[in-house]
Amino acid sequence: MLDSGISILFQGRNFIRLLEGLSVTVSISIISVLISLVLGFILGMIMTVKHPVIQVITRVFLEFVRIMPQLVLLFLVFFGLTRSFNINLSGEVSAVLVFSIWGTAEMGDLVRGALVSIPRHQYESGMAIGLKRVQVFRYIILPQTFRRLIPLALNLVTxxxxxxxxxxxxxxxxxxxxxQQIIEASRLTNPNASLWIYGTIFFMYFIICYPLSLLASRLEKRWNG
Incomplete structure (x- = not known):
């Protein structure tokens, strides 16, 4: 019974199809992450500006993205925008758009937190030794910010x-x-297919995410130790 279940993985192109599906997942993730890192860093710096209007706008944006489930955002973009405004968006483009918005909001808050956690005297010390404000930010603030930010950013990526x-x-x-397609196609001949297919998918996600999580943990311990 177990042999017949695991055999479904290697029938025809099933395993290759799973790898191809995984490549779609990874591609969407990578594109969304890269956009989120760039826009999130910009948003994070904007969020540190002491202006009431800017603070309200960024806070509303952040809370909206956090409160709204990602699934609802996906449906809103993929079904809502396409039908209401006659915009032709593929599922892949919709996914990148939604996860980039979500990632930008989360990354922006991480950047804001990392920047405001730098003690004020770090700025003052840099100015006192003759550095310009840009130089203080580049040589003193940014290196410390990145050390605090990278482990958190890796966790966000996972x-x-x-x-x-x-x-x-x-x-x-x-x-x-x-x-799901493989399981549905073999539900009569291989009733145990779901165990092996979903188990394989689980290990695929684990192989991708665990090294990132482990790296984030080690960096955090090393830099905070």
Whole structure:
């Protein structure tokens, strides 16, 4: 019984199809992460500006993205925008857009927290030895900010990778969708297929996410130790 279940992985192109689906998941994740890192860093610096209007706008944006479930945002973009405004968005583009918005908000808050955690006397000390404000930011503030930010950013990346599994619900043929197709096609001949297919998908996500999580933990211990 178990042999017949695991054999489904290697029938035809099933395993290759899972890898191809995983490549779609990874591609969407990488693009979303890169956009989020760039826009999030800019947003984080904007969030440190002491202006009431800017603070209100950025806080509303952050809270809106945090309160709204990613699945609802996916449906809002993929189904809502396309039908209401006659915009032709593919599932992949919709996924990148939604996860970039979410990642930008989360990354922006991480950057803001890292920047404001730098003691004020660090700025004052740099100015006292004759450095210009730009030089203080470049040579004193940014290196400390990155050391505090990188472990948190890596944890955010793993969250984004795992959350991309939601895109199966808008029809994107990624690894979970491929797994469902294989299970459905073999549900009569291999009733144990779901165990092995979903188990394989679990290990695929684990192999991708665990090294990032481990790296984040080690960096945090090394830099905070």
């Amino acid at each position: 969250r984004m990778i795992k959350t991309t599994s939601l895109i199966v619900l808008i029809g994107v043929v990624e690894v979970v969708k491929v797994g």
